[in-house]
Amino acid sequence: MKRSVGHLNAVRYSAYLFLAPALSAIALFFVVPVLAALVMSFTDFDIYALADFDMLRFVGLRNYAELIDNPLFWKALSNTFYFVLVGGPLSVVVSLGAALLVNARLARFKSLFRTVYFLPVVTTLVAVAVMWRYFYHPRFGLLNYMLSFVGVDPIDWLGDPGWAMPAIIILAIWKNFGYNMLIFVAGLQNIPDQLYEAARIDGAGFIQTFREITLPMLAPTTVFIVVITMIGYFQLFAEPYVMTQGGPLYSTFSIVMLMYDQGFRWWDMGYAAAVAFVLFFLILLGTIVQLRIQRAAMT
Amino acid sequence: MTRALTIAAAALCALSAWVGQIGCGREEKTVLSFWVLGSEGDKVRSMVEEFERTHPGISVALQQIPWTAAHEKLLTAYAGDATPDLCHLGNTWISEFVLLRALEPLDDRLSRSDAIDRGDFFPGVLASNMIDSAIYGVPWYVDTRVLFYRSDLLAQVGYPNGPKSWDDVMTVCRVLKSDRYNIRYPFFFPTNEWVPAVILGVQYGSALLRDEQTYGDFRGPAFRRGFDALISFYQKGYTPVGMTEVLNRYHAFAEGYYAMYITGPWNIGEFQQRLPAEMQDRWMTAPLPTADSLYPGPSLALGASLVLFRSSAHKEEAWELMEFLSTKEHQLEFYKATGNLPSRISAWEDKALVSNAYVGAFRRQLERVVPLPQVPEWEQIAMKLQYQLELAAAGELSVDETLVSVDEAVDRILEKRRWVKEQAREP
Numbered sequence: 170m171k172r173s174v175g176h177l178n179a180v181r182y183s184a185y186l187f188l189a190p191a192l193s194a195i196a197l198f199f200v201v202p203v204l205a206a207l208v209m210s211f212t213d214f215d216i217y218a219l220a221d222f223d224m225l226r227f228v229g230l231r232n233y234a235e236l237i238d239n240p241l242f243w244k245a246l247s248n249t250f251y252f253v254l255v256g257g258p259l260s261v262v263v264s265l266g267a268a269l270l271v272n273a274r275l276a277r278f279k280s281l282f283r284t285v286y287f288l289p290v291v292t293t294l295v296a297v298a299v300m301w302r303y304f305y306h307p308r309f310g311l312l313n314y315m316l317s318f319v320g321v322d323p324i325d326w327l328g329d330p331g332w333a334m335p336a337i338i339i340l341a342i343w344k345n346f347g348y349n350m351l352i353f354v355a356g357l358q359n360i361p362d363q364l365y366e367a368a369r370i371d372g373a374g375f376i377q378t379f380r381e382i383t384l385p386m387l388a389p390t391t392v393f394i395v396v397i398t399m400i401g402y403f404q405l406f407a408e409p410y411v412m413t414q415g416g417p418l419y420s421t422f423s424i425v426m427l428m429y430d431q432g433f434r435w436w437d438m439g440y441a442a443a444v445a446f447v448l449f450f451l452i453l454l455g456t457i458v459q460l461r462i463q464r465a466a467m468t
Numbered sequence: 469m470t471r472a473l474t475i476a477a478a479a480l481c482a483l484s485a486w487v488g489q490i491g492c493g494r495e496e497k498t499v500l501s502f503w504v505l506g507s508e509g510d511k512v513r514s515m516v517e518e519f520e521r522t523h524p525g526i527s528v529a530l531q532q533i534p535w536t537a538a539h540e541k542l543l544t545a546y547a548g549d550a551t552p553d554l555c556h557l558g559n560t561w562i563s564e565f566v567l568l569r570a571l572e573p574l575d576d577r578l579s580r581s582d583a584i585d586r587g588d589f590f591p592g593v594l595a596s597n598m599i600d601s602a603i604y605g606v607p608w609y610v611d612t613r614v615l616f617y618r619s620d621l622l623a624q625v626g627y628p629n630g631p632k633s634w635d636d637v638m639t640v641c642r643v644l645k646s647d648r649y650n651i652r653y654p655f656f657f658p659t660n661e662w663v664p665a666v667i668l669g670v671q672y673g674s675a676l677l678r679d680e681q682t683y684g685d686f687r688g689p690a691f692r693r694g695f696d697a698l699i700s701f702y703q704k705g706y707t708p709v710g711m712t713e714v715l716n717r718y719h720a721f722a723e724g725y726y727a728m729y730i731t732g733p734w735n736i737g738e739f740q741q742r743l744p745a746e747m748q749d750r751w752m753t754a755p756l757p758t759a760d761s762l763y764p765g766p767s768l769a770l771g772a773s774l775v776l777f778r779s780s781a782h783k784e785e786a787w788e789l790m791e792f793l794s795t796k797e798h799q800l801e802f803y804k805a806t807g808n809l810p811s812r813i814s815a816w817e818d819k820a821l822v823s824n825a826y827v828g829a830f831r832r833q834l835e836r837v838v839p840l841p842q843v844p845e846w847e848q849i850a851m852k853l854q855y856q857l858e859l860a861a862a863g864e865l866s867v868d869e870t871l872v873s874v875d876e877a878v879d880r881i882l883e884k885r886r887w888v889k890e891q892a893r894e895p
Binding site: 213433434 | 569
């Protein structure tokens, strides 16, 4: 078989031709804005520059330097990491637990439970927030009422700087675990029954089966879920925005909230763009680390 | 992402403006687009309809915009060249839109006007609409802060008409906090409100910013004394440190959880509506206590104005609507519909206002109000102050540390302003 170079080139060109609409859309709506934002992050684009473009200064890395100097940035960063590192794993564990439960052989009304657990995902956060504010109410809230039965003193969930983030984490997990649960259920259903059968014949118990069969077979699903959850959790915004507005004492103030405040409240677009790129690199770094660790663990 | 959003928002604005114009083309009327912020948008509708009846050539496209989204929306509209003809604007935002050269100066129109007499506005409120001695807004309604207090409790300790000085306030707090009255927090200073801190600073003579408003002056002696006075309330346990101890301020006020609170005119209606019936003759309003010998002490000139956009193609018609809404009769009608206090002094002689006992304190207070610094960065500065106030109230920072770091942050915020001023000086 011998094909001419010209023929290959023709194939290549027609491939590019077919790709062109998609590529140009990506260039227009993704590459261009991202590059524009990158350039903007090296300027002090603000309300003065909006008024008169001559007032725009190219400031190099000053936005980034000021960001590092800004105590609120470090506060937001540590809050975000708190949320990702505590909320992320908890959320994955809860989703997996729920997936095991609704997928269990003995469970009845499986589709009902699946729907019920998925409901928080499709409800509006703003509506949910109203309910959760009552739930967390320090004097009349249901949560404190239930805790009082086990002798726990009332906790000021949203008002105490120490408890506000745990309260946000609980809300976020409740709101989001259903989505990951469904993916886990799909993953569980892909595990061939013969493996469990063989394990049972070999006399493996529940814990052994779970460790030796379920977890390894779920590994690709888990990698996907962990990465997606981490990326989502780094972008913490809506939950504190509707529940606490970042308070009390900025204890639930996140990186995205900082970006929103700087960009849309103060119109300090250059600074906000710098925050966006810092967040982008954090997420990129987190994803690479995750994938490395999991690849190492699998081999 | 942010860029894409801006473009999308601008496109939407342009589209809606275009749709609006199709509507007007058919009827051959001048269409004024008028943006009103908050629930006032609903309340002003009947007046706007009356305006349309009496001005057959003009139709008004009234758009209601929630306060929380208004700032973004107005800036986006400016960036996308889609500003309305006239708009309702909080007077702390005026300097920002003047900076953008988005607003039309109104001095000539005001001096020519038969309907509006500029001498009929409270001077402090009018000053809050002036940037570099030009007027950019017609005050629509006024807002200032006064003392709301439990008259039954304060009568028992000898101040039936409210304390006249901050020393009196301290005495009242000490007595109310004692076992005999056992009021948990005599004075309520919420840590998420910067207004009381600014009022106290102003009362001790601080201008808040220095050097043509290009540097913060919060560590200066005047603001420091006011801030010391405020922090002493937290230190002595006269006011709650966290925000959550008073979850429902109306309920807490009725319970006697706190007895004094500095707040604005909207709370007259709220207190009347939300306090139980037996509480209604047990509270009153009074002008602010003073830090010097002149009573009342100064408060802030807040409120909202009507502004005319420079890009409007129908300035004369828009001005007619502004005049129409500024007449004494419509100011009173607006007061009855919203509870917003009229900006024209002559409207205050009406019995609707004279007969309301709670409004009198505002009338006296408005004689002594000062505007906030007219810099576009003000809101950002206020947020910084509020953040540091929370830390100082919780005892995490000393007064010195707090004010120094407020100044540092404010100086950084104002860096661009300094640079712009320098550019303007060099030809």
